[in-house]
Amino acid sequence: MEDEVDRLVAAWRRERPDLDVEPLEVLSRVSRLARHLDRARRTAFAEHGLEPWEFDVLTALRRAGDPYQLSPGQLLTQTLVTSGTMTNRIDRLTTKGLVVRLPDPDDRRGVLVRLTDAGRDKADQALAGLLAHEREILARLAPAQRGELASLLRQLVIPFDRAGG
Known part of the structure; x- marks a missing residue:
């Protein structure tokens, strides 16, 4: 072929x-x-009314575990965007009712970004939808082939991850 x-x-x-x-x-x-x-x-x-960047922010918060909150700096680290971009994204997600800003109890000048119940539901639904699409793509390979491909790709990606880029 x-x-x-x-x-x-x-x-x-x-x-x-x-x-x-x-x-x-x-x-x-x-x-x-x-x-x-x-x-x-x-x-x-x-299909879930999200842009890719919205999914990235919501799922970063969702992966953080209960109470599903991170500082803007932690979100920057996980999503690899600038501070100004993250502020804009948090503003937009707040307007949609998917996140809220809360005062950081450990830093009087700091804030925490927390998923709302609607944000958590949206993240969960979008992740399930994404995995269904990705399973379709990978269905062309046998389970052992998927494992082998994951291992080979990991070998190629690790040096970039260690270098921070």
Whole structure:
């Protein structure tokens, strides 16, 4: 079975036989899969009335466990956005009734962001929807293949995670 990457690699091998284009065979597929996954995720989130960034913030709070709250700084660390962007996001989620700001009892100048019941329900529903979409994508592989792929991808990702990027 031939895919678009096979055709791309064959064309480069014909046009530039002096280059080793083997990395394209793996990484172009990863890139293409990432685009398809991004579309599936956007669809899953839209089905629950969320934007991807809203899902990221709500699920960061949900993963924190009861009482489902974090400081804005902790949210910055988990979502990799700037302070100004996070402030805007918290404002928008507050307007939607999905989070509330509370005074930080340990820091008179600080605040905590907490999921509302509606925010927790929205996060839970969107996560279940996302997992259903992602299971469909992975259904093409046997369970052992999924485990092997996860292990191989982990080996590629760990150096980037350790470097902070």
